[in-house]
Amino acid sequence: MTSTPTARPEAAAVRVCALTDLVPERGSVALVDGAQVAIVRTHDGQVYAIDNRDPYSGAQIIARGLVGTRGDVPTIVSPMYKQIWDLRTGACLDGAGSDPIALRTWPVRVVDGAVLVGGAAGAVDRG
């Protein structure tokens, strides 16, 4: 698969791991430009990248939450205070009693079995 690099250079995608390194439905953490990013592979083979920092506790723990679904939406739950986010958009679906706070997400692509994070429009940095 090839792609057309159109994004700004600083938004280059980072290869974080092989798809097979990810346990389905259990998050991992990758360091992307110094930020901790939760990488989640769902049951249907999709891969998502979402901020690992829990805005409610400040702890870097989102990747350790349970993965599941709400209706058709793939979700992850904070293991600290149980807020629920949409893995696709970072929207907070349930603030668990607090005001909902969304999480940042990163674009993800799987190329030749490698998981690439970042690069808004798909720039690939094979570094």
Place this chain on the structure above:
Amino acid sequence: MIDMPEDTAPTTQQHLVIIGGGMVARRLVDALRARDGEGRWAVTLLAEEPRAPYDRVALTSYFTGREPEDLALGGQELWDDPLVTLRRGVRAEAIDRGARTVTTSTGQVLGYDALVLATGSYAAVPPVPGKDLRGAFVYRTIDDVADLRAFVEQRRGEVDRPVRGAVVGGGLLGLEAAGALRALDVDTTVVEFAPRLMPLQVDGGGGEALKRLIEGLGVSVRTSTATSKIVGERGAVSRMKFSEGPALDVDVVIFAVGVRPRDELARDAGLEVGERGGVVVDDACATADPAIWAIGEVACIGGRCLGLVAPGYTMAEIVADRLLGGSGTFPGADLSTKLKLLGVDVASFGDAFAQEPGALEVVISDPVAGVYKKLVMSDDARTLRGGILVGDASAYSSLRPRVGRELGGDPAAHLLPEGLAPAPAGDLPDEAAVCSCNNVTAGEIRRAVCEGGCTDLAGVKACTKAGTSCGSCLPLVKKLVTSELEAAGVEVSRALCEHIDLSRAELFDVVRVQGLTTFSEIIARHGRGRGCDICRPVIGSILASLGTGHILDGERATIQDTNDFVMANLQKDGSYSVVPRIPGGEVTPEGLIAIGEVARDFGLYTKITGGQRVDLFGARIDQLPQIWQRLVDAGFESGHAYGKSLRTVKSCVGSTWCRFGVQDSVGLAIDLELRYRGLRSPHKIKLGVSGCARECAEARGKDVGIIATDNGWNLYVGGNGGFTPRHAQLFAEDLDTDELVRTVDRFLMYYVRTADRLQRTAPWIEEHEGGIDAIHSVVLHDSLGIAEDLDAAMAAHVDGYRDEWAATLADPDKLARFAPFVNAPETVDDSLAYVGERGQARPATAQERASGSVLIAGTTLEVRA
């Protein structure tokens, strides 16, 4: 001098004096303080007994191992209210109506603006010769039952045969007292003057069934028998003589022949008393003196005194209302009763004796099963007028509120055993009283749900008080709540979550029976979607309870909460704490040193837990395997502090060292902890073992508490600390160790299988159909025929146990999951920051992080190899 309350409040404040510190007095104070927001009344309560008002109705439970404090009524905060003064151990001696004062036994003279007499009753003692001998008791107060118990215990030490006792009176109170004697292991005879037991509540047929049931429990019954004399020996009772029939050798006699209103103060003050005693009041509970009221058993209302607590509560509410300017009146008393006497259900309600003209009776009598049920219907057999239920009173809660209403259908259908008959609640009119103890109507319960926002039984109980006294109405309250929620469109299915429609107990059964072992299989067959933070851990727990292998094997790793996934406890900053198992709290010095060294080398904050072990805080996820390698090498194993599973078995030092101990509590605690370690359950489980009745291990605060006796072990279940503390209830007595272990095995396994998610044992017992008695039957009498199965399941658990941490350390795939970053396995997570406090590390606050000050390396210290 006349004392008025010292808290000098607005000049408009008035002073209410209540004489008597019983159940009804307490209700009045409660009601007044709840409604008198402006503080118009300051209240002084004079209570002759040396304690705050307590639950007299539950007096007999004093013998099943409860403490006097367990009989407390409601919250004790009431007595801290600045407008309420409770004078314990102070008797009122005289009333001066002219001066509006009361003189107390301490010589004080209290002025009043309003005076309420709530002095209750004396236990009546018939004028038989010998009634004042030692060993003759009445049955009314905590002091009475405490004296009775002490006397029986003493007598037991003196005679080398069972202690023998008799109860004079075969009514409600007499059968309660007989139950108490049985609980004290006394050979008991009930002597009743009338031709049948409970002559006021049940008819001949019911009395006969009752007699047979009670004799079946080892209590002798003599009806149509008058006691003529009690013969003494060295000042203590030794033998009873009757007008007819042989004499009876006895060591103890309890008089339970009725009560006499304590109206002497009112008589002396010139207030009118009834023909058979009692302070005469009108339907506002007012005496002829506008400043004086009478409520409870001492009040003679509508020409009679009422010996039940419910009408007393109603009177208390009326007086509270009147004192605040209201105009409530007494609606007449509901004399329905439902009791569990010696474990036999007895209920009577409405026109139980079919005294109204034209009544029809529908009777079901099964002498073999010991069941007698009668409904009294109107002449067209449509309207329920009353009834009597002996042996099985399960229909009581749904029938009593229907008195005076059309029953619908064949009346006999309502007498079928629970489960066979429909017990509809939806059609109950709003004004029907559901909880007669606290006078709560069906309408109030419905409103608590639809307007009050209550969404479950516990909420409705808290907000309406329904079902909080005798509890007999709870099944009906539950049905009302459920149908109201359904009507409001609230889904009250027992579905776990949006993915699984089954309840946890149902899911447990299907997984067990169908032998399912993976989440995907289970969700595909019994649910939808990919699960959530509710159903995933529940399935994880069920699979673990069923012994299907390591919790991190294969797909199972993905359904564990983070705590189970890394086998440690997540803390607020994202670090974890580690707790090695220390069975029974017994640890060698070497073991303690090893733990100390691990803590020191990894810079972990160290604290002793309430469960007699050591908690090490501040471990990074990637340090957990290294920490555990050290602990496992030192001989430790997982303490499961992270799991919904057995936590600890706490023990006192027991007979090995303690001067008072009668059994080896530590040895038993260790055996039990090793037996149940790793058992996954709906919620955490804690056990405790004490070496004697002094209870130093606080075992009765545990889900399973064991207390040594001279003859073995007493077993208590359902204790709880936490948000809703509960004392465990006595479940079985004097078990030998094998019997004890078998009983605990079954109790725990039954709980594991049938409780709801995150339901501790106390609420499980409360919500279990039939409560603790039903669980008792399942566990000790195998009433469901599942005992063998439960035993086998526990045996499989014990055999299959392996230390989760040791197994993880031996498996490179599992260890790989502790890497901090998938693209930088060697990089240390620098998001954790610690400062020093009292010589140890603690998480830095946001401000401390921002200022970058005083940070210590803490857990990022390089680890000594």
